[in-house]
Amino acid sequence: MSRKIKDTDLTRRDFVKTVGLAGLAVAAAGVPAALAAPEPPAAAAQPAAMPRRKLGKTGVDVSILCLGGMFDTINNQLLLRQALKWGVTYWDTAESYGNGLSEEGMGRFFSRNPEARKEIFLVTKLQTKGGKLTERLNKALQRLQTDHVDLFFIHSLTDINEMTPALKAWAAEMKKAGKIKFFGFSTHTNMADCLAGAAKLDWIDAVMMTYNFRVMNDPKMQAAVDACAKAGVGLVAMKTQAGGPGTPKGPGTAKAEMVDRFLKRGFTDKQAKLKAVWETPQIASLCSQMPNLTILSSNVAAARDQVKLAGEESDSLGRYALETEADYCAGCGNLCQAALGGVVPVNEVMRSLMYHRYYGEPELARLTFGALPSEVRQRLAEVDFSPAEQACPQGLAIASLMRQAKELLA
Numbered sequence: 204m205s206r207k208i209k210d211t212d213l214t215r216r217d218f219v220k221t222v223g224l225a226g227l228a229v230a231a232a233g234v235p236a237a238l239a240a241p242e243p244p245a246a247a248a249q250p251a252a253m254p255r256r257k258l259g260k261t262g263v264d265v266s267i268l269c270l271g272g273m274f275d276t277i278n279n280q281l282l283l284r285q286a287l288k289w290g291v292t293y294w295d296t297a298e299s300y301g302n303g304l305s306e307e308g309m310g311r312f313f314s315r316n317p318e319a320r321k322e323i324f325l326v327t328k329l330q331t332k333g334g335k336l337t338e339r340l341n342k343a344l345q346r347l348q349t350d351h352v353d354l355f356f357i358h359s360l361t362d363i364n365e366m367t368p369a370l371k372a373w374a375a376e377m378k379k380a381g382k383i384k385f386f387g388f389s390t391h392t393n394m395a396d397c398l399a400g401a402a403k404l405d406w407i408d409a410v411m412m413t414y415n416f417r418v419m420n421d422p423k424m425q426a427a428v429d430a431c432a433k434a435g436v437g438l439v440a441m442k443t444q445a446g447g448p449g450t451p452k453g454p455g456t457a458k459a460e461m462v463d464r465f466l467k468r469g470f471t472d473k474q475a476k477l478k479a480v481w482e483t484p485q486i487a488s489l490c491s492q493m494p495n496l497t498i499l500s501s502n503v504a505a506a507r508d509q510v511k512l513a514g515e516e517s518d519s520l521g522r523y524a525l526e527t528e529a530d531y532c533a534g535c536g537n538l539c540q541a542a543l544g545g546v547v548p549v550n551e552v553m554r555s556l557m558y559h560r561y562y563g564e565p566e567l568a569r570l571t572f573g574a575l576p577s578e579v580r581q582r583l584a585e586v587d588f589s590p591a592e593q594a595c596p597q598g599l600a601i602a603s604l605m606r607q608a609k610e611l612l613a
Contacts, residue, residue, distance in 0.1 A: 251507040253290025258487040259437025261385050261408055263353070265293045265324050265488045267481060268506040269439060272296035273567065274494035276308025282496055283312045287319055289503045295411070295439075295490050296347075297328035297358055298339060299574075303346050310348035320349055328358035328389055331365065336373060340382060354409055355383040361392040361536060363400025371406050385409055391442065392536040392550050394418070398427035402434040409437035411490060413534050415445035416479045416520045432485040440480045441490040444473060446561025448553040448604055449530030457526040461519040468516070474505035478512050479520055492562070529598045532557070539591040539601065547582055549591055549601060551575060552608045559611060572612040583609040 255264040270286045272295055286294075296305045306327060313320045327343050329336060344350060355377070357370065366388065374386040385408035390397040394412040401407045410431065418424055431438055458472075465475045480489050493499040512520075524531075536550035543549070552572065559568035572580070588602035595601060 251509070253292075253503070253506060254509065256487045257437075258354075258385075258409055258439075259431075260435030261354075261437055263324060263385075266291055266506075267488050268477075268502055269293040269295050269326075269488045269490040270499075271441070271490045271492040272305040272309060273300045273492050274305070275301070276305050277311060279308070279494070280312055280315075282493070282499060283309065284316070285496060286493070286499060287322060289499070291499070291503065292322050293324045293326070293488050293490075295326045295328075297356075298343055299328075299330065299358065303343070306343055306346035310346050314348045324353045325349065326354040326356060327352050328356040330358040331370075337377070340377065344382065351382050351384065353383075354385045354387065356386075356409075356411060357388040359392070360388040360390045360397055363397050363404075366400070366404060366407070371404075374406060385437075387411070387436070389441070391554060392534050394534055395421065395423040395427040396537070398424075398431050398436075398438075401436050402427070402430035405434075407436055409439065409487075411439040411441055413442040414438075414440035414480060414483075414486065415443045416476055417445045417524045417528070417531055418533055419480070419483060420521070428483065428485050437487050438485055439488045439490055440483075440486050443480045443489055443491060444476055444561070445524070445531060446557050447527070447531035448556030448560060448608075449599070455523075455526050457519070457523040461523045464516060464519050468510070468513075470505060470508075470510070471501070474501060475512060475516065475520065477502060477505045478510070479517065481506070482511060529600070531597060532599060533597055535596065538594045538596070542590040542594040543586060543588070547579055547586055547588075547605070548575065549588075549605070552583070552605060553599075555612055556604060556608050569612050572608065580609065580613065 253266045253268065255266055257263065258265050268291050270283075270291050270293065276283060276296075283294075294309060296309055298306065300306070309325075313323075325347065327347065329339055329343070333339070340355070344352070355374075357365070360366070374383070377383045378386070387401070387407050387409035388397070389411040391413050394414070398410060398412060401410050414424075414428075428438065461475075462472045465472050470478075477489060477491070480486055491498075491502055493502055532550055532553035534550055536548065539549040540547070552575070555568045555572035557568075558564045558571060583605045586605075588605055591601045592599070
């Protein structure tokens with residue numbers, strides 16, 4: 204838009220007028236206005252409230268939609284305000300998001316709206332690399348302008364053995380100090396193994412993991428999810444749109460059929476992917492990067508309407524997943540890395556490509572890629588990746604993708 208929107212509360216109706224859309228449910232995907240129900244009159248009943256679910260043994264009810272903070276929160280204070288107004292009261296950030304700028308933006312919001320902090324279930328994350336966890340947590344709390352976070356995650360776990368006795372003791376110390384209420388980890392890699400391990404650790408309160416229509420039907424993943432639920436470990440899904448590092452090869456027959464089927468039901472394929480995750484009852488919340496009001500409004504609409512996918516619609520997602528599996532990295536990094544003797548973290552390079560190609564975030568992609576050790580980035584032009592390709596259950600063209608990453612992101 205050419206003019207700035209004043210940073211004040213918008214009503215649902217005012218926002219729809221402002222962005223010129225036919226309704227919240229079609230805000231994110233270019234759905235023709237004719238397919239949307241007209242905006243109700245001012246006197247109509249308020250829209251359905253944001254559903255909530257218990258986060259495992261924490262006993263806390265969290266909104267089923269979580270605001271992923273991997274965007275410019277400093278200059279998007281209106282979005283934070285509107286997320287809260289629409290019931291998105293679970294906010295997720297991390298030290299690594301903008302080198303602390305995401306936390307700083309949320310902190311700025313809390314300083315201007317001190318009562319809002321009581322309504323928000325706030326999460327931040329630190330990677331163990333670099334150590335000094337207490338010092339870094341204190342700095343994160345300063346940026347967030349709060350004395351505690353509701354949930355703290357160790358960021359990007361790749362192996363459950365990283366959850367050491369020392370970390371257990373540290374978490375207990377931080378809980379006693381009142382700096383964190385609950386403790387867990389996030390994982391993009393070897394998710395099923397990490398979840399299965401978490402279910403055996405009584406000091407893990409919650410886990411956030413890659414979980415979407417592509418991986419949710421894997422028997423190993425299903426067993427791990429069930430084990431966590433039985434153990435009371437709260438589960439939060441992320442990377443729910445299941446974008447891949449490969450270059451899109453056109454719509455394909457499965458995608459065209461899928462999109463058409465969903466539009467006839469009144470929602471988009473992106474909303475359908477969220478609904479597929481919510482239909483797993485063990486998932487307490489779904490973390491989504493929502494950097495603008497358009498995406499936020501669409502996701503809120505999908506969460507509120509509670510329309511479930513029909514069997515044929517779930518099958519449609521399955522056919523699309525099968526048709527495009529060679530474009531998606533399923534996060535089973537233990538397989539490809541073992542095949543390469545551990546010299547290249549293939550899945551981390553894949554994640555960088557995904558940010559660039561699927562999310563359209565070249566800066567984030569370069570930051571993620573640049574965080575890899577220089578010797579690892581150099582090896583991309585030297586390693587024989589054929590053993591990794593043979594080990595990949597998705598059939599990814601790993602060698603080609605590694606070369607592309609070096610050329611595109613270096």
